[in-house]
Amino acid sequence: MLALKTRFNYLFTSTKGLILVAIALCAIISAFFGSLSGPMADLGVKSVIVKTFGIDLVEAEREGRLIILYHTIAMAVIAIETYMITDLIAMKENQRVQINSTITFGYLAAIFGGLPFAYWGTSWIMHGIYIAGLTLIFFAGSSLAYALWPWREEYKVKNKEYAHTKTGFNLERIAFFSVSIVTLASALFGAVPGSFYGNGFFTFLAENVVREPIKSTLQKSIIGHLHIMLALIAIACTLIICRYMDFKGILHKIAMPLMIVGSIVLSMGTWLVVPFEGVAHAVIYGGSTIAMLGALLLVIFSWNKLIREGLAEKGLKKGNFFQGVAALVRDPLKFGVTWQMVFMNFTVSGVGIFVAVKLDEIFRNWPFMDEKLILTGHWHILATLTATILLLYYADLAGLKGKARQWFGWSVIIFSDLAFGAVTVYEMKRLFIEEAYQQPVVNVTNLLGDIGLVVVLLALAALMVWRLIDLFKKNGRWSQEVHEKLESYVEEK
Numbered sequence: 001m002l003a004l005k006t007r008f009n010y011l012f013t014s015t016k017g018l019i020l021v022a023i024a025l026c027a028i029i030s031a032f033f034g035s036l037s038g039p040m041a042d043l044g045v046k047s048v049i050v051k052t053f054g055i056d057l058v059e060a061e062r063e064g065r066l067i068i069l070y071h072t073i074a075m076a077v078i079a080i081e082t083y084m085i086t087d088l089i090a091m092k093e094n095q096r097v098q099i100n101s102t103i104t105f106g107y108l109a110a111i112f113g114g115l116p117f118a119y120w121g122t123s124w125i126m127h128g129i130y131i132a133g134l135t136l137i138f139f140a141g142s143s144l145a146y147a148l149w150p151w152r153e154e155y156k157v158k159n160k161e162y163a164h165t166k167t168g169f170n171l172e173r174i175a176f177f178s179v180s181i182v183t184l185a186s187a188l189f190g191a192v193p194g195s196f197y198g199n200g201f202f203t204f205l206a207e208n209v210v211r212e213p214i215k216s217t218l219q220k221s222i223i224g225h226l227h228i229m230l231a232l233i234a235i236a237c238t239l240i241i242c243r244y245m246d247f248k249g250i251l252h253k254i255a256m257p258l259m260i261v262g263s264i265v266l267s268m269g270t271w272l273v274v275p276f277e278g279v280a281h282a283v284i285y286g287g288s289t290i291a292m293l294g295a296l297l298l299v300i301f302s303w304n305k306l307i308r309e310g311l312a313e314k315g316l317k318k319g320n321f322f323q324g325v326a327a328l329v330r331d332p333l334k335f336g337v338t339w340q341m342v343f344m345n346f347t348v349s350g351v352g353i354f355v356a357v358k359l360d361e362i363f364r365n366w367p368f369m370d371e372k373l374i375l376t377g378h379w380h381i382l383a384t385l386t387a388t389i390l391l392l393y394y395a396d397l398a399g400l401k402g403k404a405r406q407w408f409g410w411s412v413i414i415f416s417d418l419a420f421g422a423v424t425v426y427e428m429k430r431l432f433i434e435e436a437y438q439q440p441v442v443n444v445t446n447l448l449g450d451i452g453l454v455v456v457l458l459a460l461a462a463l464m465v466w467r468l469i470d471l472f473k474k475n476g477r478w479s480q481e482v483h484e485k486l487e488s489y490v491e492e493k
Contacts (some may be wrong), residue, residue, distance in 0.1 A: 007471055009482060015087040016481045018100060019394055020467055022076045022083070025111060026387075027460050029076075033069055033119075039450060055119050064203045068118040068130070074229070074383075075107040075137055080390060081236050082144060088243045089176060090155055095147040103140035109133030138187055145180040148173060161248040163256035171256035175239055178260050182267035183232045189271060190225030193218040207375040211368060220274045228270035230379060231288065234386045235263050238295050241337050244393055245302045255297040262291025281356065292349060295341055302338045303328055332409025333400070336392040340385055343417055347424045348382045362431075370430055377427040381420045388416045388456070395463060399477055404466075411459040419452025
């Protein structure tokens with residue numbers, strides 16, 4: 001009994017344990033419900049899963065099922081980021097415990113209420129549990145914003161290498177605070193339409209109404225909510241990696257104001273979609289560009305740091321090009337968290353901007369299904385790329401070493417990029433090949449995408465099995481991590 005209690009305490013009170021549980025649940029949900037996807041249906045897997053587990057797939061409820069599925073995964077990801085933030089950013093211990101415990105109850109209620117409601121019969125009791133979970137998560141976010149309040153004397157920077165105001169207040173903390181506030185506001189941006197269910201609002205998928213000339217206010221609100229929540233999750237991830245890589249110096253002092261302004265302007269742009277749709281997109285482009293510049297400065301700092309440290313390990317002050325590259329990529333986990341940000345520009349940001357600029361000239365002349373492919377691919381790649389960054393970060397926190405570290409890191413980087421690259425080619429194929437000759441491209445890109453995602457899931461499964469085996473050991477890593485905090489630079493600041 002004592003053994004179970006100590007392991008329970010590890011999983012639900014320690015930061016690394018909380019992250020482990022949330023990642024494991026995300027992996028299980030993604031793998032299980034991924035078996036209901038189109039490719040799995042073609043292979044006959046979907047029908048077996050549906051019959052074996054008694055899943056209720058009413059076609060008219062498909063949109064609602066998908067929305068709840070996406071929300072449950074998103075809530076777990078937000079919980080993971082919250083655990084990281086509460087441990088990396090200085091705050092009172094009682095605040096940390098309150099925030100972590102509240103968001104844990106929240107996302108678990110969202111998962112274990114929402115998924116049964118969506119896939120095993122519409123029991124409204126389960127729906128109530130799901131809504132209660134979302135409410136708890138919002139309350140945890142409000143508590144986090146309060147705990148992050150940056151204008152307290154005790155949180156002023158001590159090390160002037162970090163970005164700060166003239167009076168010494170920490171700009172990185174202000175960035176975390178700003179993101180938390182606009183995230184709460186953007187959550188309400190989606191909650192308001194939800195409150196109108198049965199009173200003029202019906203469930204829909206954003207990609208299905210993109211060509212409708214007239215959209216209702218509530219539809220615009222949902223579309224804006226979708227875009228901004230994904231973007232803010234990515235920005236929060238970027239700020240977490242700033243702390244992980246100990247971002248500081250002149251680039252840090254430039255980047256933090258960019259992240260603050262970028263997140264606020266980007267959020268305002270999506271909120272403006274409802275009253276001023278035409279102007280809103282220009283504001284969104286401006287905000288996203290500003291935030292991306294901040295992320296670029298993080299990449300420059302991180303790669304320079306990795307190269308310097310790698311050369312120093314070999315006793316070199318300077319090296320040639322090949323030595324620099326070898327130093328940069330020697331650790332796939334630390335290299336990968338910023339490389340995925342760079343790769344994102346080729347599969348998400350660049351594609352999104354190009355489509356927006358050429359929307360009327362090119363893409364609105366395509367069949368609707370082809371434009372719909374771009375939209376769904378765009379959102380899925382952004383979400384999953386962000387997840388791989390958090391996964392690489394967690395693998396380092398979990399203590400992955402040696403060959404296992406190399407195999408895991410490079411498997412996630414190479415095969416996720418293979419999958420996302422293939423999906424990008426698939427969704428944009430009309431640009432470079434005529435419709436009559438598309439089938440070979442479709443076949444190859446689908447195959448590469450499936451291979452890439454399967455390998456990433458297998459790598460994630462291997463990491464989870466490793467941690468599960470460790471939990472059964474009396475003196476495993478978990479026993480040392482129970483009271484351990486994430487690597488933090490609070491004292492240095």
